[in-house]
Amino acid sequence: AGALTTTFLGHQVSNPFLNAAGVLCRTPEDLLQLASSVSGSMITKSCTVEPREGNPEPRYAAAPYGSINSMGLPNLGFEFYKQFAVEHRGKLLFISVSGMSMDENVKMAKDLLPVAKETGCIMELNLSCPNVPGKPQVGYDFTTMREYLQRVSSVYDAPFGVKLPPYFDIAHFDQAAAIFNEIPQVAFLTCVNSLGNGLVIDVDTETVAIKPKDGFGGLGGRYILPTALANVNAFYRRCPTKLVVGCGGVYSANEAFQHILAGASLVQVGTALHEEGPQIFQRVVDEFALLMRAKGYNTIDDFKGKLKTL
Numbered sequence: 607a608g609a610l611t612t613t614f615l616g617h618q619v620s621n622p623f624l625n626a627a628g629v630l631c632r633t634p635e636d637l638l639q640l641a642s643s644v645s646g647s648m649i650t651k652s653c654t655v656e657p658r659e660g661n662p663e664p665r666y667a668a669a670p671y672g673s674i675n676s677m678g679l680p681n682l683g684f685e686f687y688k689q690f691a692v693e694h695r696g697k698l699l700f701i702s703v704s705g706m707s708m709d710e711n712v713k714m715a716k717d718l719l720p721v722a723k724e725t726g727c728i729m730e731l732n733l734s735c736p737n738v739p740g741k742p743q744v745g746y747d748f749t750t751m752r753e754y755l756q757r758v759s760s761v762y763d764a765p766f767g768v769k770l771p772p773y774f775d776i777a778h779f780d781q782a783a784a785i786f787n788e789i790p791q792v793a794f795l796t797c798v799n800s801l802g803n804g805l806v807i808d809v810d811t812e813t814v815a816i817k818p819k820d821g822f823g824g825l826g827g828r829y830i831l832p833t834a835l836a837n838v839n840a841f842y843r844r845c846p847t848k849l850v851v852g853c854g855g856v857y858s859a860n861e862a863f864q865h866i867l868a869g870a871s872l873v874q875v876g877t878a879l880h881e882e883g884p885q886i887f888q889r890v891v892d893e894f895a896l897l898m899r900a901k902g903y904n905t906i907d908d909f910k911g912k913l914k915t916l
């Protein structure tokens with residue numbers, strides 16, 4: 607096995623890299639590109655029970671230091687992604703679930719469970735989509751988040767993960783971690799989803815970059831790396847019995863190494879994957895192998911979570 611080989615919840619992967627939910631993973635064509643890329647694993651577009659068109663376009667825009675999006679959960683519907691999981695062979699597969707209500711999430715979790723047990727696919731429950739008008743992010747409502755996780759874990763007796771929004775207050779890290787530590791089925795935390803409701807402005811046209819919500823959308827890319835790293839490390843420190851998956855600001859081996867130093871077991875790539883395409887995984891894998899060799903590391907575990915403080 608190569609130097610980048612690692613295991614996640616008992617599944618061996620050839621490298622720690624995968625796409626961020628939502629990027630290059632909505633359609634069969636997208637999923638085929640991911641499956642045939644060098645990524646060690648892959649995740650499907652956050653799904654709802656019924657298929658959704660999503661928000662009006664333009665709903666994604668590249669920006670000077672990353673991206674802004676307000677997709678609005680466009681997806682082919684839960685049944686499609688469940689069937690994809692049934693038929694999929696090969697690399698570790700995550701299924702992102704983002705119901706429009708607690709009942710929707712409970713229904714999808716209940717229906718996904720036998721497929722997860724049969725195929726080894728892993729559920730990532732998305733509690734942090736910032737882009738459905740009128741739907742606040744559950745991740746910012748601790749009472750509701752606890753209820754969601756208790757209800758889902760009562761029907762889903764397999765390990766699953768939670769896709770979290772970025773938090774910015776130490777008290778919020780403490781309160782959120784206390785909830786996750788109450789629920790054994792929560793096996794990993796994916797930090798972070800986009801920084802919600804940013805605004806990108808084009809000076810020449812004096813106009814916003816995207817159509818939905820007067821231009822308000824989730825930020826990704828270089829804008830969010832320090833925030834993503836802080837959230838990875840905050841939950842790595844507070845939830846020693848859980849794994850952390852890093853997401854946010856990864857363009858190369860350099861940022862991926864920072865995420866793993868901060869405690870990430872896997873590293874998701876969103877904006878950079880959208881901009882560069884799936885060949886980014888071969889580039890990052892090659893860069894990462896060189897970085898590990900230059901530093902004298904033989905395995906990911908040699909440096910995972912080993913961030914030094916002053």
Ligand SMILES: O=C1NC(=O)NC(C(=O)O)N1
Binds near residue numbers: 675799824
């Ligand atoms: O959870 C999500 N995060 C985002 O940044 N965008 C998508 C979306 O809008 O579908 N969902």
